[in-house]
Structure formats: C-alpha cells, structure tokens
Amino acid sequence: MTNAPAALAKPRSQWADVWVQFKSHKGALVGLFVFVSLVLFVFIGPMVWTKDPTFINPDAVTMIKTRNKPPSIEFPLGTDQLGRDMLARMMKGGQTSIAVGLTAMVISITLGTFVGVMAGYFKRLDNALMRLTDLFLALPLLPLLLVMAMLFRAPLSKAFGPEGGTFLLIVVAIGLTSWMQAARVVRGEVLALKEREFVLAARSIGTPSRRMILRHVLPNVMSPIMVAATLGIANAIITESALSFLGLGFPPDFPTWGRLLFDGAEYIQQYPERVIWPGVAISLTVLSVNYIGDGLRDALDPRIRGR
C-alpha cells in the first residue's frame, strides 16, 4: 500500500452524503423552502400580525359592515361571514393543520412500518398481523371515527383541555385508521428483501434479528415508506377537515385549514378567494412535502446518489 494517509478519507457519515445529494435535487430544495416558509408563516406570523383570529366585533352594526370583505390593507386576505380576519385565521388554522398532518403521519407510518416489518420478517406473525390489517381495511372508517370521537372526546378533553384533547383524539384517530396501506407495502418489500443474499450473509455472521431489521431491512424499505409518508400528510389534513366538518373535530369557531375550506365552500360563488386561500395552503403543503420526500428518497439511495 502507499504510505499516503492524507489520501485516505475517514469513513464519512452517511448523512453528509445524503445532504449533498439532497441539495442537488432542485425540486426538493424548492419544496423545503416552501415548507419552511409555510411553517414560519403559521408559527411566527401571529407574532407579527397580532389580530385575534376568533374576534367577532360585539357591535352588531360594525360586524355586519365588516362581513365578507375582499382583501384590503386592513384585512389582507379579507374577512369571513362573521367579520373575522382571514389572515389571522389562516395562520392559526395552519398551526393546527400542519401539526395534525405531521403527527398523524408519523403515527400512521410508525405503526404501518412496524406491522409491515414484523409481518414480513417473522413468518409466525405474518398471518395474524395481515388479517388484522385486512380487518382495519374492511372497517368503514367514518363510522369508526364517529364512534371514537363520541367515546373518547369527553375524557380526553377533561385530561388535556378541550384543544389538546381534541388534537390528541384526532391525530390518534387518523393515525390508527390510515396505517394499513403502508403496512402492506412494507410487508411486501420485506418479504422480497428477506430472500436477498446479504440478509443471509448477515445471518451467517450472527447478526441478531433486531439489528438485522435496523441495519439491513429498514434502510432498504425506505423508498415506499417515504412515498407513503408524504401522501399520508395530505390525507391527514383532508381527513381532519372532514371530521371538523361533521362536527367531530375541533369546535366550529376553532380555525383549521380544512374548516376554513368547508366554511368557504358555501360562499364559493360570491367569494371564491375564501376557498382559494386554504386550498392553496393545503396544496402547497402537500406538494412541498411530496418534493421533500422525493428528494430524501433519492438522497438515501446510494445508487442514485452522485448522478
């Protein structure tokens, strides 16, 4: 060997490589930028734009005069049917929607990946877990959500306060009812992966199952998990708005993007901008997260990295 230690780079951390590749994916960068802007908008924005999103002018005449205003200096995004400021409502609603979307997605992906890996890797668990998955797939979701909301809303509200309780109820309900697709896809991938020779090689080394899953199986099923995760966020935001619309989610005066969308839908003929704002916000979130997921998936795959 040459005596040139300087030429030998230390094994780099994989994450450095991932970041380098991620940066080269333009869509992912734009997505990340948009997503970060949205997050700043909803979480930092209320500190700058300090109007109360639930403020209804107590003076009936003023209230009626400020109803359904088009965008102006005073109300940059206009007002709703009760004269509340849309910009403030968009910010406040975004906080809830993004938080619900991310949390519900994390719950559903964690659950789905866990069930999928267990079912695919351990033959003994396969049948039981997949029948459980079928069971959940066969359940009509909306009635199930209604029952869950009815049963657990009061105790949760008591324990965590009305907002916290509802938040918890909604993310858990959405997470528990949307993990099945991820589980099935992951199981299929794991089944195929288990027959690959490098898993056999790891067995011949004596790698125990736990590390086998963490080191060899999970990194190789990253792609379908990423796809499921990015689609899951959109689904969670939409499901939350459907729940709120049915009166099972957050209280009616509590803004979320889905709520604003449904409220605005009644007036779509006269005031289309009332639907456009939350619609654009939801679409941007979903799209940016999709692009981030796409970039991450490419960046995590060493075969694509560096092309």
Added chain:
Amino acid sequence: MLDANPTEQSSANSAAKLVEVKDLKMYFPIHTGLFRRHTGDVKAVDGLSFDIFKGETLGLVGESGCGKSTVGRALLRLYELTNGSVTIEGEDIAKLSPEALRRKRPTMQMVFQDPQACLNPRMTVAAIISEPLDEHTKLSSAEKLEKVYELMDAVGLNRAFANRYPHAFSGGQRQRIGIARALALNPKFIVCDEPIAALDVSIQAQVVNLLEDLQEQFGLTYLFISHDLSMVRHIADRVAVMYLGRIAELSPREPLYAEPLHPYAKALLSAVPDPDPEREATRQRIILQGDVPSPSNPPKGCNFCTRCPEVIPICHEVKPELAEVRPGRFVACHLVKPD
C-alpha cells in the same frame, strides 16, 4: 459413517478433522391443498456423511439442483437441519442454542455466489467489512477501521475505496469485498458457495488464486462448491460428486480425475473439455439419457438408476451405501466393489 472400518479410519484422522458431517438430511416440506397440509418433502439433501480435514479444500460438484448449495448452507446452519449432525471443532452446530450458535459463528463463514446480491446496497464497503467486527468484537472504531484496511489489503482492494458503495464496483471487486467480510473474524472454515460462477473467466482465476493465497496465509479450510469441474480440479484436494441429494463419489482429486469409479462421476467428468487438441479429438463423452428425477420423488433404490448406463437389477431395489473401495476413495455404487 462412510468408511467400512470406522475405528481404524477415525483414529488415524480424528486429530485433523475440522468438520464432521453425519447423515445430514435437509428436507423442504411441500404443503398443498386448501388446508396447506404437509403432503411431501423436497429431499434436497438426503443422508450425507463426510469429513473435512484441517487445511484442505473439499470440492463439491454436481449438476444444478443436486443440493450443493443446500449442503453449504446447512453446514453453517442457515437452515434448520431435518436430521443429522454437523460437528465443527467438536461442537455439534445442529444442536447449539441460538446464543451458543452466535458465538460459534466466527469460526465458520461463507462466501456467496452472487457478489451483487450478497452486499447491502445501502452500506459502504467499510461498513460491510466491519459488520462482523461490530457483532463479535469490542474494538474501538479506530481499531475496527485499521482492521478493515488490513483486510482490504489482504484481498487486494485499494484502501481509498472504503467509503464507496457496492454498486460502484465490478463483480470481481465485489467478490473480494465478500471475501474480506468472511475473513474479518479469522474463521477456520469457509464455505465458498460457487464464488466464481457469476464472474468472467479472467476474473475467476484472480478470485480463485486469491482464495488459495488466503488459505496459505491464514490456514483456512474450504468447502468449495462449484459446477466448474476444471476449477475444482485446480483448487480442491478432495472432490465429492453429488447427485440428487446424495454423494456418488468422494475421492482425492488426482485419482478421481484420472479414473472416476462411479458411473455418474464418469459421465460428469467426460464432459470436461481437454486443452490438448489431440486428446480432445479422441475424448469419449458419455451422454446420459433422460432428466434428473424430482427430488420430491426420488426413485427407489439408487438415485441414479433411472439414467445409469451400467444399471443392473439390484440398483432399482437397494440404495447403495457410500463405502471405501480403494484407500481414501468412497463410492456409492453396487458395481464398484472394494478390491
């Protein structure tokens, strides 16, 4: 046991035996019907007994589907054996508990057939080679890295490649990575499961020479599985010829290639081309008729009786046992009697 007089034979060789296989059976169950009932078995390996001595290379040859790879994997207990024992250094690995088996793993390693599939595409070369070290040693990361570099030197890989991923390498280089991984824990016994089958001829020679050098350097014992008879002749000290899950003939290399005794070994070796054109012109090939019977339903009597050119009535009735017919040569055939 495979020899006629076990006491004499074992006393002569027991000190040098590294691997002792007795009556190894590996059946894969067949489930059919609505209730997935167990209706039969694929008898991939059906009663194998042989020994591998310290420092030797035992070649295992046979046609596709005769159970060669299954033997290799069963020897490392990558499959749960149906029956039989595999004693490596005095411990029967077929009966070890999972934790004891894990601790035993460093003594026995494997080099795989497909160099593309046997490396995790998401791990760097350094991570792949140091995985056995992570599992079985408590070295610091700097020591591990040093060991990885040493191994890369030993198999002829540039140290600068440590950060690359498997897809960036050629087949031969990948096979070197696989070999380095197998060597990481200083094993005594390595199963080479067709390590050269997926490589170019020019690279095959490199890899086989590397394996030979490493054997000399580290005192390794190989089970070399291959269907390439010329390559086995080059590397093996003794050769076992398998047919349909059983050993047909187990002989030292030179006598086997000079004068095969079992009719199947004769047919198999007659297919090896000779580099000398004059001898090649007069080479008589024995062409076997028919197909290999299904291992789920092997014929009664000798497994080879359906295709054997020298078949006699007893072959259809009685399964011939592997017996020592000449010193060191074991043949399972009714026609070949001890001298």
